[in-house]
Amino acid sequence: MAGKGGIQRSFMTINANRTLQHYIDLIIVLTQKELKVRYKNSFFGYLWSIAHPLAFAFVFFIAFKIVVRIQIEDYALFLIAGLFPWQWFANSVNASPIIFLGNASIIKKVNFPRNLIVFTQVLQDMIHFILAVPVIILFLVMYDKTPSAGWLYGIPILLCIQFFMTYGICLVLASTNLFFRDLERLTFIITTLLFYFTPIIYTETMIPQRYQWLAYFNPLAPLIISWRNLFLNGIVDPALLVVSSGYAAAMFIAGYLVYKKLSWRFAEVL
Amino acid sequence: MSDPVIIFNDVSKSYPMYHHITGGIKNFIFHISKGIDSLKNKRYEVFRNISFAIEKGETFGIIGKNGAGKSTVLGLIARVLLPSDGKIEVDGRVSPLLELGAGFHPDLSGRENIMLNGVLMGLTRKDVEQRMEEIIDFSELQQFIDQPIRVYSSGMLARLGFSVIAHLDPDILLVDEILAVGDLEFQKKCIAKMEEFKKQGITIVFVSHSMANVEKICDRVMWIENHEARTIGDPGSTISRYTEEKQKAL
Ligand SMILES: Nc1ncnc2c1ncn2[C@@H]1O[C@H](COP(=O)(O)OP(=O)(O)OP(=O)(O)O)[C@@H](O)[C@H]1O
Ligand SMILES: [Mg+2]
Numbered sequence: 001m002a003g004k005g006g007i008q009r010s011f012m013t014i015n016a017n018r019t020l021q022h023y024i025d026l027i028i029v030l031t032q033k034e035l036k037v038r039y040k041n042s043f044f045g046y047l048w049s050i051a052h053p054l055a056f057a058f059v060f061f062i063a064f065k066i067v068v069r070i071q072i073e074d075y076a077l078f079l080i081a082g083l084f085p086w087q088w089f090a091n092s093v094n095a096s097p098i099i100f101l102g103n104a105s106i107i108k109k110v111n112f113p114r115n116l117i118v119f120t121q122v123l124q125d126m127i128h129f130i131l132a133v134p135v136i137i138l139f140l141v142m143y144d145k146t147p148s149a150g151w152l153y154g155i156p157i158l159l160c161i162q163f164f165m166t167y168g169i170c171l172v173l174a175s176t177n178l179f180f181r182d183l184e185r186l187t188f189i190i191t192t193l194l195f196y197f198t199p200i201i202y203t204e205t206m207i208p209q210r211y212q213w214l215a216y217f218n219p220l221a222p223l224i225i226s227w228r229n230l231f232l233n234g235i236v237d238p239a240l241l242v243v244s245s246g247y248a249a250a251m252f253i254a255g256y257l258v259y260k261k262l263s264w265r266f267a268e269v270l
Numbered sequence: 271m272s273d274p275v276i277i278f279n280d281v282s283k284s285y286p287m288y289h290h291i292t293g294g295i296k297n298f299i300f301h302i303s304k305g306i307d308s309l310k311n312k313r314y315e316v317f318r319n320i321s322f323a324i325e326k327g328e329t330f331g332i333i334g335k336n337g338a339g340k341s342t343v344l345g346l347i348a349r350v351l352l353p354s355d356g357k358i359e360v361d362g363r364v365s366p367l368l369e370l371g372a373g374f375h376p377d378l379s380g381r382e383n384i385m386l387n388g389v390l391m392g393l394t395r396k397d398v399e400q401r402m403e404e405i406i407d408f409s410e411l412q413q414f415i416d417q418p419i420r421v422y423s424s425g426m427l428a429r430l431g432f433s434v435i436a437h438l439d440p441d442i443l444l445v446d447e448i449l450a451v452g453d454l455e456f457q458k459k460c461i462a463k464m465e466e467f468k469k470q471g472i473t474i475v476f477v478s479h480s481m482a483n484v485e486k487i488c489d490r491v492m493w494i495e496n497h498e499a500r501t502i503g504d505p506g507s508t509i510s511r512y513t514e515e516k517q518k519a520l
Pocket of ligand 1: 267268269270285286314316334335336337338339340341342343
């Protein structure tokens with residue numbers, strides 16, 4: 001009878017079958033499924049992803065520009081530049097706790113890399129965000145500005161940072177929610193709080209001096225500030241990039257470790 | 271002479287009783303001692319120390335009453351579950367067909383489910399596209415194939431499920447209670463397909479409550495009873511002992 005070699009041999013065959021093409025196909029098929037199930041139609045999915053932050057921008061514009069008369073120029077543009085990346089983050093994170101529950105039947109049935117389900121979710125929200133960039137350009141033009149060359153390297157770098165940060169957080173939430181099933185509401189409360197603690201509807205310089213250091217404990221703050229600087233002025237502050245990359249790496253590693261530790265039990269608890 | 275592709279070596283499987291914590295974080299914090307206790311101690315043992323080896327090309331049946339652990343054995347072979355103790359070796363690509371309709375998404379059409387399932391089970395999209403028509407033909411569901419499968423009857427789901435796995439070129443096929451809801455004609459078709467697989471040397475693990483079907487296609491049968499493998503042997507005698515005992519119990 002085969003000894004240890006048998007196990008190794010069998011894992012090898014599995015790995016050999018999981019070629020890159022197969023990974024790509026898994027991601028495509030899972031994305032198509034998600035779009036279909038969530039929005040019934042991918043075009044409406046895109047419309048939603050734009051309409052939602054625009055609606056928020058409208059509300060904040062009324063409340064803060066017209067009523068409170070906040071001293072920020074081009075306030076509508078300012079809002080949009082922070083709300084779109086925020087929307088990507090919040091959509092993915094809020095959906096993550098129930099993501100494995102929603103795919104229970106396939107997780108119980110087939111042994112495939114389950115983290116791909118989370119990966120797909122974050123990727124899909126990222127694509128929606130990328131597709132929303134023309135709306136930001138539209139607002140720039142309305143305020144007599146133009147996109148700058150800095151976008152060419154700035155956008156890919158920030159996309160990468162935000163992707164890994166979001167993916168890590170989503171992996172933690174998706175995995176632990178199988179064991180503690182009330183994370184969904186908790187997550188929603190925390191993302192809502194985080195929204196107001198992140199300089200999206202106000203600038204970081206408006207935070208009172210003695211509280212400004214607190215903003216550094218918010219992993220989203222340096223990222224969102226970078227996005228906005230990039231969209232409005234075409235520049236990114238390297239210090240902010242370093243800080244947010246650090247956060248992204250930490251979140252990604254944490255997410256991966258939690259997933260690794262718990263994933264073999266998924267089929268048992270679903 | 272022997273070439274086992276599935277080996278169970280003293281395998282035990284127990285499930286944790288997670289209900290204290292699946293109640294949520296709030297629940298866990300309020301009942302923290304109970305919660306930790308349940309994490310550590312309370313486990314439900316489905317079976318212990320089961321050992322067997324399935325040869326390449328063999329059709330292996332598993333029988334036993336509800337809750338005996340038949341589906342659990344298939345989950346272990348598919349590596350969806352891990353054993354609590356013991357060692358399992360599986361060589362080859364496994365096509366699992368666990369409970370009815372599992373792995374299908376109700377809002378997707380039949381066609382989309384075929385694609386999703388095929389890719390999840392290890393094929394590329396191109397592979398699935400090439401076999402799509404063949405799969406649909408086999409299922410005889412042409413009329414309904416573009417409708418969401420939540421409108422399918424349970425027999426239609428079973429047809430779709432079997433049709434997909436029957437066209438995946440697996441090395442090992444896991445079949446769990448799929449025939450029960452199919453009509454007679456489709457049952458016949460499935461049995462015929464499984465006979466064909468046998469001829470091609472595909473290993474099949476077959477779980478069913480239909481003793482007639484088990485006897486017809488299995489080479490060997492394992493009877494799980496009382497958390498143990500009661501017997502592993504030729505279908506005829508195992509099944510007659512099983513049915514005899516069940517009749518006595520009535
Ligand atoms: N995820 C789980 N968590 C806890 N217990 C479980 C889990 N899955 C199965 N069990 C328990 O393990 C035992 C075996 O279940 P299994 O599904 O393997 O039975 P089965 O032999 O397939 O039964 P059936 O003939 O009804 O299909 C049952 O008592 C069941 O309650
Ligand atoms: Mg079962």
